[in-house]
Amino acid sequence: xxxxxxxxxxxxxxxxxxxxxxxxxxxxxxxxxxxxxxxxxxxxxxxxxxxxxxxxxxxxxxxxxxxxxxxxxxxxxxxxxxxxxxxxxxxxxxxxxxxxxxxxxxxxxxxxxxxxxxxxxxxxxxxxxxxxxxxxxxxxxxxxxxxxxxxxxxxxxxxxxxxxxxxxxxxxxxxxxxxxxxxxxxxxxxxxxxxxxxxxxxxxxxxxxxxxxxxxxxxxxxxxxxxxxxxxxxxxxxxxxxxxxxxxxxxxxxxxxxxxxxxxxxxxxxxxxxxxxxxxxxxxxxxxxxxxxxxxxxxxxxxxxxxxxxxxxxxxxxxxxxxxxxxxxxxxxxxxxxxxxxxxxxxxxx
Amino acid sequence: xxxxxxxxxxxxxxxxxxxxxxxxxxxxxxxxxxxxxxxxxxxxxxxxxxxxxxxxxxxxxxxxxxxxxxxxxxxxxxxxxxxxxxxxxxxxxxxxxxxxxxxxxxxxxxxxxxxxxxxxxxxxxxxxx
Numbered sequence: 057x058x059x060x061x062x063x064x065x066x067x068x069x070x071x072x073x074x075x076x077x078x079x080x081x082x083x084x085x086x087x088x089x090x091x092x093x094x095x096x097x098x099x100x101x102x103x104x105x106x107x108x109x110x111x112x113x114x115x116x117x118x119x120x121x122x123x124x125x126x127x128x129x130x131x132x133x134x135x136x137x138x139x140x141x142x143x144x145x146x147x148x149x150x151x152x153x154x155x156x157x158x159x160x161x162x163x164x165x166x167x168x169x170x171x172x173x174x175x176x177x178x179x180x181x182x183x184x185x186x187x188x189x190x191x192x193x194x195x196x197x198x199x200x201x202x203x204x205x206x207x208x209x210x211x212x213x214x215x216x217x218x219x220x221x222x223x224x225x226x227x228x229x230x231x232x233x234x235x236x237x238x239x240x241x242x243x244x245x246x247x248x249x250x251x252x253x254x255x256x257x258x259x260x261x262x263x264x265x266x267x268x269x270x271x272x273x274x275x276x277x278x279x280x281x282x283x284x285x286x287x288x289x290x291x292x293x294x295x296x297x298x299x300x301x302x303x304x305x306x307x308x309x310x311x312x313x314x315x316x317x318x319x320x321x322x323x324x325x326x327x328x329x330x331x332x333x334x335x336x337x338x339x340x341x342x343x344x345x346x347x348x349x350x351x352x353x354x355x356x357x358x359x360x361x362x363x364x365x366x367x368x369x370x371x372x373x374x375x376x377x378x379x380x381x382x383x384x385x386x387x388x389x390x391x392x393x394x395x396x397x398x399x400x401x402x403x404x405x406x
Numbered sequence: 407x408x409x410x411x412x413x414x415x416x417x418x419x420x421x422x423x424x425x426x427x428x429x430x431x432x433x434x435x436x437x438x439x440x441x442x443x444x445x446x447x448x449x450x451x452x453x454x455x456x457x458x459x460x461x462x463x464x465x466x467x468x469x470x471x472x473x474x475x476x477x478x479x480x481x482x483x484x485x486x487x488x489x490x491x492x493x494x495x496x497x498x499x500x501x502x503x504x505x506x507x508x509x510x511x512x513x514x515x516x517x518x519x520x521x522x523x524x525x526x527x528x529x530x531x532x533x534x535x
Contacts, residue, residue, distance in 0.1 A: 103433075110433035111461065112420070113468040117476050128477045128534060136480045137467040140460055144435035171450045172438070174459035178484035208451060240451045 073167055074203060077212065080163050081200035090154045092192035092221055095142040099134050099185045107138055133184040139220055139228040140179070143193040156197035157216050157234075164236040166345060168353045169211055176215075176233035183227055191220045191227065198231065211237025238352070279393050288313045290328050295398040300331040300388045302366055311366040333388030334405060335362040342377040356380050358402050370400040409511055409533065415473045415501035420465060422519070424493040427455050434460035444493075454492040457524075462487065466515050466527045469499040474511070478531045481510070485527035495519040501529075509534055 097103065101119075108118050116123035117133055124132040145151060151158035161172070185191065195218045202212030213235055220228040284292050291313055294301030303313035303326050310318055310326075317324035338361040344354045351371075358372040358380070372380060373389060385405040392398045420426070424444075431441035436458045439446035447455045463483050471478055491497050497519050505512035509532050517525040 107433045107464065110426075110429040111464040111468055113464065113471070115468075115471050115476050123476070128479065135464065135467060137460075137463045137483060138434075140463070141434050144460075146435050147437045173440075174487065176484075176486050177459050177463060178482070179463065180482040181480060184479070239449070 077163060077167060077202070078200065081160065081197065084156050084159045085197040085200075087154070087156070087197075089194045089196040089219070090152060090156060092194040093143065093152050093155070094190060094192040096146060096149070097142070098190040099142060099187050101132070101187050103141070104134055104138065104187070107135065107141065111135075129184060131186060133186055136181040136184060136228070137179070139181060139185075139191075140177075140218075140230060142185075142191050143218075143220065156195055157214070160197060160200065160214050160216075161236065164212055164214070165347070168238050168347050169236040170347050171209070171211075171237050171239045173208065173235050173237070174232070175213065175235050176231070178231045180229045181227070182229075185222070185227060189222050191222055193218050193220050195219075206235065206237060208235065209237040209240050211235045279397070279399075281397060282399075287315045292397070294328070294330070295390055295400055296396075298390055300333050300362075300368070300400065301328040302331050302362070302364060302368075303328050309364055309366050311368055329364070331362050331364050331388070333362075335360040335368075335386060337361075337372070337380065337382055337384040337386060338367050339382065340372065340380055342380070358386065360386055360402055368400060370402050372402045372404070375404050409503055409506055411503050411506055413503045415469065415499075415503075415513065415515075418465075418469045418472065418499040420497045420499070422457060422491050422493060422495050422497050424455060427457055427493045430461035430464070431458050434458060434464070436460055452490065452492070454494065456490040456492045457497075459485070459487060462517070462525045462527075465497070465499065465517070466525070466529060469501060469515060470513050470529045470531060473501075474531055474533060478533050480529065480531050482530040483527060484529075485515075485525050487525055488523040489519065489521035491517075491519045491524045492521075495521070497524060504528070 104118055108114070113135060115135070117127045117129050118135050119132070121132055124130075195216050197214070198217050199215040200212060203210050204213065213233055215231060215233045218230045218232060219226050282292065291301050291303070303310045305317040305324055305326050308318055309329070313326070316322065317326070338359045340356055340358040342354050342356050343351075347353060354377050356372040356375055356377050357369065359367050359369050361367050371391065372386065375384075386402040387405045389401045389403045390398050391401045428442045431437070438458065440450055440452060441455055441458050444455050462485055466483055466485060467480055471480065497517050499515060499517045501513050501515040503511060504514040511531050511533055513529045513531065515525075515527040515529060516523055517527075
């Protein structure tokens with residue numbers, strides 16, 4: 057897809073999706089705080105010891121019973137900055153179904169904003185926690201803003217407010233903001249750094265967010281690459297030079313290319329023709345989910361019947377998914393991924 | 407104890423080695439791959455694994471209580487992230503007293519690494535001694 061096409065089709069699609077995300081966010085926010093969800097473990101010395109060891113915090117009120125007894129606390133306490141740690145989900149943890157961050161994250165994942173980075177955290181500690189106390193967290197969706205162009209990619213800022221309770225007593229609160237963004241390889245168009253760094257949430261500098269390199273280079277690392285064999289190498293070589301080559305066995309065209317003549321003649325040797333590149337959609341799918349590396353959702357995969365008679369598969373660019381139909385006239389286009397790989401693709405014939 | 411507004415805190419330097427990044431991510435129970443899996447972090451557009459925000463909160467707390475002493479009560483920590491802190495970088499915290507109101511002291515903290523300002527934070531503590 058070229059930058060021009062993107063300009064032509066981008067805003068309408070973005071507005072649609074944006075409106076849908078905003079409506080869902082309003083609904084999630086209106087649902088109010090989630091039910092208080094208890095931490096896996098009570099506040100405990102082992103996790104405190106691991107934490108202060110990793111952070112390098114030598115404050116004795118967390119680890120030394122005598123020093124703690126002599127301090128303002130009178131006993132061992134947990135580091136306030138661990139408030140959030142107690143209710144982290146861990147390796148296999150799943151947020152409860154009513155958790156607003158989970159609901160919002162699922163929604164944005166589905167829309168292709170699959171990466172996350174935290175940008176802001178504001179924690180207030182009403183009192184210190186002691187080992188043995190068991191906290192539970194309740195969260196509410198505060199704010200959702202987007203889509204914003206950031207140096208990391210296009211994304212949405214999601215703000216939640218969490219309250220930690222011991223029993224009915226609120227012991228700590230947090231406002232937390234994340235950026236859910238499309239990783240750079242999922243960008244479909246060069247676009248250029250039209251927004252450069254984010255206007256808010258400055259977590260956006262660094263990374264290889266420079267999308268000026270264009271779709272090809274950005275996608276190269278993650279695109280699913282074909283297996284090139286002796287039988288189909290001519291096809292991939294053709295794409296690299298802008299030719300859609302079709303295998304020919306005598307008078308018979310064959311695609312995808314195979315090792316043997318359709319009539320089973322083991323002595324036959326194939327050559328190829330260069331197709332005119334024009335044809336019509338024979339069948340197609342609109343892919344909405346799951347996200348595919350290097351692709352922006354939704355995208356259209358079309359099986360195109362060439363005027364020469366064989367059918368070739370490729371992504372159809374520049375078409376409104378709702379407007380694609382069997383019989384739609386298309387012509388070949390070439391998605392250059394990198395020096396080694398160009399993928400066959402289609403664009404609507406005007 | 408009288409704490410003057412404008413007083414500078416002793417700087418704290420932290421070597422953000424890969425081990426440090428991973429150890430702190432796990433100690434804060436944060437298993438996001440970008441904090442322990444370099445390939446995954448690179449695939450998501452980062453140059454390496456990087457510190458998580460829970461660790462920043464912990465480091466900011468440590469930086470302020472190292473200076474204020476074990477009897478200082480930490481009441482709030484607000485922070486905003488800037489550039490990432492990738493494994494292999496060095497993070498230096500500086501801070502100054504922004505406000506004093508009776509027992510309540512507000513400290514402004516900045517953590518910078520090789521790429522620029524990684525975190526800016528405001529910490530409110532209560533100093534009763």
